[in-house]
Amino acid sequence: MACTGCGEVLWLSGPDLLDPDVGMARLFGEFDLLGSIEAVAAPSRRVLVYEPPSRRARGRLAAFPAHHWLQVSPALWLATDGERLLLAPTDPLLAENLSNRR
DSSP, rough: OEEETEEEEEETTTEEOOOOHHHHHHHHTTTTEEEEEOOOOSSEEEEEEEESSHHHHHHGGGGSSSTTEEEEEEEEEEEOOOOOOOOEESHHHHHHHHHOOO
């Protein structure tokens, strides 16, 4: 569940809340890291750009409002342009871990 007004994402599985890491992995675990770009108006200095592996996977991005940063966890923000997933990690260790993902 994404809330533009409050700027947060809650991950649900049935009636239960999921850990944000589990929710992200289930929804976006197969997306491909394209690289990083300098951020403009983002919660971090660099933004990681991910591409969906298929048109069907791209449809998952529709669950999130385009062009709005949403806080996934204290150290991670998410946005989409409708075509790609954008992640803005504010913790350097998390940024490194997400950048080294294969």
